[in-house]
């Protein structure tokens with residue numbers, strides 16, 4: 351893993367790259383979890399119907415109505431955003447994806463096999479379900495649901511490995527990585543989330559169906575059973591936070607305002623949903639209209655968004671903990687880059703190189719692109735102008751040379767003193783509104799001082 355492969359990096363202007371993956375990922379996760387929970391909910395209703403618990407004979411109608419939404423929304427949109435995820439993540443973090451595919455090659459293949467089964471059984475039900483006898487419908491729905499849940503099972507192992515690789519760090523064994531410390535809490539938690547999304551979507555769909563009110567009430571009550579497992583969420587949430595590495599845990603426990611806030615938004619939204627569901631829908635057997643159900647579903651989306659944001663965020667500065675930093679470098683590569691420079695072999699030209707006044711500033715721009723641009727922009731989201739614009743140059747030099755101590759969400763700086771200085775000059779030049787004349791700085795005393803700072807931050 352020592353040789354560094356350069357990939358072309360995309361620039362989304364003021365939008366931080368991590369946010370591009372994150373934004374799409376949240377939609378995708380939500381839809382995919384709806385697909386799984388939807389299957390479970392339909393199995394439940396099919397079972398109610400078959401076992402004679404459906405005296406009013408409406409479950410079949412509900413299932414067929416619900417399935418249309420499930421197919422339209424979660425199959426079509428889920429598949430599109432799923433492909434979209436691959437498309438964006440290979441552009442933004444190709445080395446991370448490369449490592450994931452490399453380590454878990456056959457597990458990805460297994461996941462896709464289940465995904466294929468999910469799609470085939472789902473479409474078969476969509477096409478022929480209404481005409482089939484109950485027993486066959488059940489078998490088809492169960493196949494669909496089991497396949498969908500297992501695609502979560504496999505992908506969950508790979509995603510949770512990024513955050514808590516556990517014994518894999520020492521052994522490099524695939525199963526050590528897969529069944530990592532956060533595997534079970536995250537799988538169980540997500541399974542409950544699937545059920546919640548499906549039940550709330552179910553309440554929306556029930557409200558679109560022309561049904562007498564007592565039947566609607568009964569269906570909603572039945573669907574609300576799927577919200578009851580939410581009482582387990584606090585336990586699973588605490589389990590999850592407990593297996594996080596201590597530095598990640600501190601982010602959500604106040605260390606980072608954004609992380610703590612997002613986590614509280616997720617927890618708060620979940621408590622609201624659970625409160626409404628358990629007290630209102632289940633206990634008091636209230637009914638729920640389409641607008642309220644939609645509102646709860648939006649809250650669930652907010653909770654998912656908060657949760658996914660935190661899951662991605664607490665991993666910083668790594669994409670795979672202890673292995674690959676967010677800017678796709680291994681610790682060994684950083685040590686090497688400090689010796690030989692990080693962008694000497696970067697074959698990709700800068701966009702508009704003539705924009706820059708001299709080679710040193712061009713070097714700075716390249717260093718920024720390679721090492722910082724995954725998390726920072728120039729002027730936009732998390733923009734360096736906002737963060738370090740007011741600093742003096744010597745402040746910039748020290749804080750960049752000791753980057754991992756400046757904020758421990760950041761990887762160590764990966765270059766020799768010349769690259770630190772180039773970055774500082776690039777920043778200063780940007781702050782000065784990009785004049786066309788800019789002196790090159792090559793004071794040996796400054797370089798020596800940066801070397802000392804780098805040395806003080808060389809243990810990682």
Ligand code: HEC
Pocket residue numbers: 666667668676677718721722723724725726732734737738749750753756757759760761763773
């Ligand atoms: C893993 C993502 C990540 C990478 C890579 C990264 N940073 Fe940061 N950086 C952050 C975050 C998150 C903050 C905190 C922003 C805040 O406090 O609002 C931050 C803060 C900063 C600050 C302000 C620190 C302070 O105390 O106010 C500077 C300066 C900075 N980064 C420079 C850089 C430079 C230069 C690079 C590239 C050599 C870089 N960062 C790479 C995520 C990153």
